[in-house]
Amino acid sequence: NRRIVLASRPHGKPVDDNFRLEKAPLPQAKDGQLLLRTVWLSLDPYMRGRMSDAPSYAAPVQIGEVMTGGAVSRVVESKSADFKAGDLVVGSTGWQDYSVADAKAVKKLEGAALKQPSLALGVLGMPGFTAFMGLLDIGEPKPGETLVVAAATGPVGSLVGQIGKIKGCRVVGIAGGEEKCRYAVEHFGFDECLDHRAPDLDKRLKAACPDGIDVYFENVGGAVFDAVLPLLNTKARIPVCGLVSQYNATGLKDGQDRLSLLTGTILKKRMRVQGFIIFDDYGHRYPEFAKQMSEWFEAGKIKFREDIVEGLESAPQAFFGLLEGKNFGKLVVRVGQD
Ligand code: NDP
Structure with missing residues (x-):
């Protein structure tokens, strides 16, 4: 062994x-x-x-x-x-x-x-459950709204995008590299996907979200969140699922303290920012996910x-x-x- x-x-x-x-x-x-x-x-x-x-x-x-x-x-x-x-x-x-x-x-x-x-x-397990509950229970996407999610070709992000499309949102993904971005659009059905490694993410994201951002499903933090923050709409919802860009960090980065920009934006835009840990917060709702996901999956609506x-x-x-x-x-x- x-x-x-x-x-x-x-x-x-x-x-x-x-x-x-x-x-x-x-x-x-x-x-x-x-x-x-x-x-x-x-x-x-x-x-x-x-x-x-x-x-x-x-x-x-x-x-x-x-x-x-x-x-x-x-x-x-x-x-x-x-x-x-x-x-x-x-x-x-x-x-x-x-x-x-x-x-x-x-x-x-x-x-x-x-x-x-x-x-x-x-898709049929923990990451799928995470995408499902975080997006639907905290993100509350509505038809016609704009949803942004990074790590768009990973198990959580790809499913967040696909459920967002099922719910009638405009879905903009963010991923590392052109190949992943193309795949997010062609295979997972995202409306657009932007490469976070290419320059001017903030400008490209603004162009991709002409009506602002209503739901930002937070998977990565860091530079992606910096680009998202100014585009958030009043009453935007932010399920805070993960901050993978920070997991190897050894401390806070030096630089200007932007905490008051964040809290000021939360106040002025009256946003809902909520973290969750999937089984701790939603373990009791697993059957709901299993039933809906297997229906979507059997109907060919879910790609992976x-x-x-x-x-x-x-x-x-x-x-x-x-x-x-x-x-x-x-x-x-x-x-x-x-
Ligand atoms: P992925 O398979 O999507 O892998 C992580 C991805 O993060 C990488 O492939 C990469 O994608 C992206 N990434 C890494 N570094 C950076 C960076 N510096 N900037 C932007 N993107 C980066 O993982 P999962 O789908 O399994 O998980 C996605 C997120 O969900 C993670 O943050 C994870 O911790 C969280 N999670 C939270 C749970 C909870 O209960 N709260 C449960 C399960 C997952 P790319 O190349 O496209 O940038």
């Missing part, structure tokens, strides 16, 4: 030495537990937070502990009446070949995810893109790339066969 543990805490960008690949004996399942073989491991931006011991909404991974992560696994041995060997399940089982989990802590795959199990880590990396040992490098936009679609690692 191979597993990747946290070897040290990063300062700024994570590096190879922060992880260690270890061999360990196969774990044993007790009553009420399952022995699981990992098939697909999900890599997600929140994992950067777990590597750090700065105060957050979840406890950090301890040094020497297996890296935390969602995965789709095959049941090898079941000591629970609710599962049998061969079942596919999703749960937070970590960066390892085999794990033992309480039967209550995992969920059986169902519906479309049974045909393509990795989707239980993307995956970026597949081979082998558990490739997880650290792929994860570093995720924080810099090297992934193109939902990043998953194939750890075993479906």
